[in-house]
Amino acid sequence: MASVYDSVEVPEDGAAIEVVDAESDDLEVPDNPIIPIIYGDGIGTDVGPAAQTVLQAAAEATGREINWMRVFAGESAREKYDENLPEDTINAMKEFKVSIKGPLTTPVGAGFRSLNVALRKRLDLYTNMRPTFHLDGVPSPVSRPDQMDMVTFRENTEDVYAGIEWEAGTEEVEQVREFIEQEMGYDETIHDGPVGIGIKPISEFGTKRLVRKAIDYALEHDRDSVTLVHKGNIMKFTEGTFRDWGYEVAEEYGEEVITEDTLWEERDGEPPEDAVVVNDRIADNMLQQILTRTPQYDVLAMPNLNGDYLSDACGAQIGGLGIAPGANIGDGLFLAEPVHGSAPKYAGQDKVNPTAMILSGRIMLEYMGWDDAADLIRNALEETITSKQVTYDIERQISGGTKLSTSDFAGKVADTIYDLA
Structure with a gap:
C-alpha cells in the first residue's frame, strides 16, 4: 500500500x-x-x-x-x-x-x-x-411528495463556511471595524458597541468548478435544467458574481447548454433536444418555488449557505x-x-x-x-x-x-x- x-x-x-x-x-x-x-x-x-x-x-x-x-x-x-x-x-x-x-x-x-x-x-x-x-x-408534510426529484450542488469550501470572522470585544474585530470605517469609508454601516464581523469569500475558481460539476451531472443524467440560486440582488459582488460566473461556465458547453434568456428570446421557450437549460433564481424566492413549482426544477447549483438551506428544505418535502x-x-x-x-x-x-x-x-x-x-x-x-x-x-x-x-x-x-x- x-x-x-x-x-x-x-x-x-x-x-x-x-x-x-x-x-x-x-x-x-x-x-x-x-x-x-x-x-x-x-x-x-x-x-x-x-x-x-x-x-x-x-x-x-x-x-x-x-x-x-x-x-x-x-x-x-x-x-x-x-x-x-x-x-x-x-x-x-x-x-x-x-x-x-x-x-x-x-x-x-x-x-x-x-x-x-x-x-x-x-x-x-x-x-x-x-x-x-x-x-x-414515507409520510410527508406535502400532498405530492412524488413531485420532488431535485439534486442540489452546494459549493463546499467557500462562502460563510470559510469561517473568516472576528469575535465581538476583541482587538482584532476593532482593527477590522477601523479599517472598514476609516480606510474603506463605510462609516455608517456598523452599529456602535460590541459587534462580530465576518466576511464571505466567493471566488471565480470555486464557483466555476462547482457549476461544471452540476452541468456535467445534468447532461450525464438527462436532466432538463440547472438553476443558479443566489442572493445577488443584495450581495452583488459575491453571490451576484456567482451567478455571472455560472453563466460563463454555461457558455463553455456550446449547443449542449442554453440559457433561459436565449430559450425565450430566440426559441420561444422550446429547448433543443437533449440540451440543458441554465437559469437563475433569488434564494428566498427559490425556497417558495420548490414548494409551489416543484416539478419545474431539476438540478440546483449554489454557494455554500444557500445550499445548506435549500437542500434541507427539499428534504422536508420527502419526509x-x-x-x-x-x-x-x-x-x-x-x-x-x-x-x-x-x-x-x-x-x-x-x-x-x-x-x-x-x-x-x-x-x-x-x-x-x-x-x-x-x-x-x-x-x-x-x-x-x-x-x-x-x-x-x-x-x-x-x-x-x-x-x-x-x-x-x-x-x-x-x-x-x-x-x-
Missing part, C-alpha cells in the same frame, strides 16, 4: 479504486474494493453498521464484495488517537478514493471547528451533492432529514455522508432510521458505476417501507405498522435485496 497507517488495519483482501480521469470522475473499480468507513458520533454507531449490512448485501447480490476499512474521526478518534481528525483517516480516504461516513458532532458557538467542514477542506471535496426524491410509503442522503465530491475523491446530525440522545439505542446513510451509500455505489446494486437498494427500501416494517419515526406516523430496530430494519432491507436479485 502507498500509505502507512499507525492504528488502523487495511483489509488483506480487496484492492484500491483507481482514478483514470479525476476531472470527469472516471474510475477503475475492482469487484472487491477497499472502502474506508467512519461510523461517526452519536447515532453513527447505530446507522453506520446498519448501512454496511445493506451495502454489503447489494454488493454480494450483484457478484461483488466490499472490503470495509474502519477509520476514525470525532469521539472515536479522540479515544484512539487523542485528536479529532488523525492523519490515518485522511491518508486512507486519499488512497482508496471512495469513502463513507456517518454524522460527526459540531458544537454550537464553542469547542472545535466542524469536522465535516475540515474533512471537505483537507480533501478538497468542493461539491456537496444531495439528490432528493420521495420513497413510496425529513432522516431519509436524506448526501455526498462530497472532489476531483477523483468521494465521501458519502447522510444529511442528518449525530442526535446524541438516541445514541446506542438501536432505534433510529438508517435510511439516510443507506441512501448515501447508494450514491456511492452509483459513483462507482454499480448502478445495478444501487437500484436494488432503492427497490428494497421501498418494498420494506411500503410493507410498513419501519423504524419508530415512521411507525408513529402510520397505522398498522410494525416497529423495527435500526439493525432489524437494515436486516430486513438486506433480505429483500437478496429476494429481488
Whole structure:
C-alpha cells in the first residue's frame, strides 16, 4: 500500500479504486474494493453498521464484495488517537478514493471547528451533492411528495463556511471595524458597541468548478435544467458574481447548454433536444418555488449557505432529514455522508432510521458505476417501507405498522435485496 497507517488495519483482501480521469470522475473499480468507513458520533454507531449490512448485501447480490476499512474521526478518534481528525483517516480516504461516513458532532458557538467542514477542506471535496426524491410509503408534510426529484450542488469550501470572522470585544474585530470605517469609508454601516464581523469569500475558481460539476451531472443524467440560486440582488459582488460566473461556465458547453434568456428570446421557450437549460433564481424566492413549482426544477447549483438551506428544505418535502442522503465530491475523491446530525440522545439505542446513510451509500455505489446494486437498494427500501416494517419515526406516523430496530430494519432491507436479485 502507498500509505502507512499507525492504528488502523487495511483489509488483506480487496484492492484500491483507481482514478483514470479525476476531472470527469472516471474510475477503475475492482469487484472487491477497499472502502474506508467512519461510523461517526452519536447515532453513527447505530446507522453506520446498519448501512454496511445493506451495502454489503447489494454488493454480494450483484457478484461483488466490499472490503470495509474502519477509520476514525470525532469521539472515536479522540479515544484512539487523542485528536479529532488523525492523519490515518485522511491518508486512507486519499488512497482508496471512495469513502463513507456517518454524522460527526459540531458544537454550537464553542469547542472545535466542524469536522465535516475540515474533512471537505483537507480533501478538497468542493461539491456537496444531495439528490432528493420521495420513497413510496414515507409520510410527508406535502400532498405530492412524488413531485420532488431535485439534486442540489452546494459549493463546499467557500462562502460563510470559510469561517473568516472576528469575535465581538476583541482587538482584532476593532482593527477590522477601523479599517472598514476609516480606510474603506463605510462609516455608517456598523452599529456602535460590541459587534462580530465576518466576511464571505466567493471566488471565480470555486464557483466555476462547482457549476461544471452540476452541468456535467445534468447532461450525464438527462436532466432538463440547472438553476443558479443566489442572493445577488443584495450581495452583488459575491453571490451576484456567482451567478455571472455560472453563466460563463454555461457558455463553455456550446449547443449542449442554453440559457433561459436565449430559450425565450430566440426559441420561444422550446429547448433543443437533449440540451440543458441554465437559469437563475433569488434564494428566498427559490425556497417558495420548490414548494409551489416543484416539478419545474431539476438540478440546483449554489454557494455554500444557500445550499445548506435549500437542500434541507427539499428534504422536508420527502419526509425529513432522516431519509436524506448526501455526498462530497472532489476531483477523483468521494465521501458519502447522510444529511442528518449525530442526535446524541438516541445514541446506542438501536432505534433510529438508517435510511439516510443507506441512501448515501447508494450514491456511492452509483459513483462507482454499480448502478445495478444501487437500484436494488432503492427497490428494497421501498418494498420494506411500503410493507410498513419501519423504524419508530415512521411507525408513529402510520397505522398498522410494525416497529423495527435500526439493525432489524437494515436486516430486513438486506433480505429483500437478496429476494429481488
